[in-house]
Amino acid sequence: MPAPLKYYQKANHVVAAAVSLCVVDIISVILRFYTRRRERHSLKADDWIMIPALLITIGIGICLVYGVSQGALGSSEDIPPELLGSALDVSYEQLGTAFKVEFSTISMLPLTLGSVKASFLFFYRRIFSVNKTTDKFLISMIVTVAIWTVTFFFAVVFECGLNFWAIWGDSLKVENLTAHCVKTMDLALSIGITDFITDVVIIIIPVPLIWRLNLSTGKKIAASAVFLLGAVTIGASLTRLIIITQDRHKNVVFNPHEDEILVITEYLYWGMIECGVGVFVACLPTLQFLLREFSFKSIIDSTGSLLGSRESKMEYVNTNRDIHVGRTFGISFSERRSTSTRSLPMHARGISRDSHTLKTEAYPMGDYKNSGAV
Structure with a gap:
């Protein structure tokens, strides 16, 4: 058999x-x-x-x-x-x-x-x-x-x-x-x-x-x-x-x-x-x-609409500004900048518009340079 x-x-x-x-x-x-x-x-x-x-x-x-x-x-x-x-x-x-x-x-x-x-x-x-x-x-x-x-x-x-x-x-x-x-x-x-x-x-x-x-x-x-x-x-x-x-x-x-x-x-x-x-x-x-975009954002938007408040939406937008590698796969790798630092123009922070764009897409791990890695 x-x-x-x-x-x-x-x-x-x-x-x-x-x-x-x-x-x-x-x-x-x-x-x-x-x-x-x-x-x-x-x-x-x-x-x-x-x-x-x-x-x-x-x-x-x-x-x-x-x-x-x-x-x-x-x-x-x-x-x-x-x-x-x-x-x-x-x-x-x-x-x-x-x-x-x-x-x-x-x-x-x-x-x-x-x-x-x-x-x-x-x-x-x-x-x-x-x-x-x-x-x-x-x-x-x-x-x-x-x-x-x-x-x-x-x-x-x-x-x-x-x-x-x-x-x-x-x-x-x-x-x-x-x-x-x-x-x-x-x-x-x-x-x-x-x-x-x-x-x-x-x-x-x-x-x-x-x-x-x-x-x-x-x-x-x-x-x-x-x-x-x-x-x-x-x-x-x-x-x-x-x-x-x-x-x-x-x-x-x-x-x-x-x-x-x-x-x-x-x-x-x-x-x-x-x-x-x-x-x-x-x-x-x-x-x-x-x-991450469809789940997290939709929940926040729905909650803000239900409570008649715009604070939750504004917090989401502000958080998104601090995402570097998150633009690639949905996780924030950069610590949030202080409000005073974010309020300064880009050139005052030593960041050109072009270099900022390069960091968020082509080289989103830009902070790696300053970490002491070989």
């Missing part, structure tokens, strides 16, 4: 994950652009790069839904009775379609994951790039991610060299893959390990920079929490890495006692989860401002 399917091996779960994450990502990216436009900020590299990340993620979702519709994902092997031998020795349509869907999907994985990582790094550069040391480090990370993306994209595309027929041919079978292609699980494991390591590094980059700012502890914690929302992506990449490691240890690939269709389904499902969650999480810092 075959073992019951795990939830991520079932057709309905695969389709639900693909469709729901694509919808969430589409909404998130649209709201990201809407928020930037609403704040009258020009779109930067970290915004634009989310478009290819979204489109490729949608492509992965389409591949998964197509695979399920053809019975090539989310179901057990169904070897025609007229074929003699194990699934490793015979060629049949179901497994051939599964291989094609797998190849198409894993070719897109490095591109999506690389785009998401690059978006985070470009965002950090826009926020934290206030000295040469930080800027050089962030640029080096961007270059590293670019090399990682290109390297593993071509490694997957040419995993069988120029023998593309081994994957796309009419007589697809495992025997051809073992004879003409690299060890699939070793390639998948190398992608998983490097993907997880770069995710961890990228997520923790803002934390030491924030804690060197001249801010109260509460504001440092709040700011760190916003950036650490990206840890959700780490969880997804870690889960996929654990599954790949377990599958490699059990040698499930090219094992006549394992269901190849379910093995492929498991791997592609968690790839979709990581890409879908990654796109959504990359948009969260920008969407924080939108959520």
Whole structure:
């Protein structure tokens, strides 16, 4: 009696994950652009790069839904009775379609994951790039991610060299893959390990920079929490890495006692989860401002209207004047200036109109310069 399917091996779960994450990502990216436009900020590299990340993620979702519709994902092997031998020795349509869907999907994985990582790094550069040391480090990370993306994209595309027929041919079978292609699980494991390591590094980059700012502890914690929302992506990449490691240890690939269709389904499902969650999480810092604006402001305005008072609205407006990085993701990083200081003209406070604009958008972490950070 075959073992019951795990939830991520079932057709309905695969389709639900693909469709729901694509919808969430589409909404998130649209709201990201809407928020930037609403704040009258020009779109930067970290915004634009989310478009290819979204489109490729949608492509992965389409591949998964197509695979399920053809019975090539989310179901057990169904070897025609007229074929003699194990699934490793015979060629049949179901497994051939599964291989094609797998190849198409894993070719897109490095591109999506690389785009998401690059978006985070470009965002950090826009926020934290206030000295040469930080800027050089962030640029080096961007270059590293670019090399990682290109390297593993071509490694997957040419995993069988120029023998593309081994994957796309009419007589697809495992025997051809073992004879003409690299060890699939070793390639998948190398992608998983490097993907997880770069995710961890990228997520923790803002934390030491924030804690060197001249801010109260509460504001440092709040700011760190916003950036650490990206840890959700780490969880997804870690889960996929654990599954790949377990599958490699059990040698499930090219094992006549394992269901190849379910093995492929498991791997592609968690790839979709990581890409879908990654796109959504990359948009969260920008969407924080939108959520704060609609919730906090609407409550204050409603309360002021109910009490017939304008003080609450005026307090909200005055508070907004002191938000620097809050213009980017809805959290105030600057201490409130005294009333006497705010009442002075900008030139009397040593701030030009242009430099003030630069600080609130291009370099909202301007206070970092005066914090003694290296």
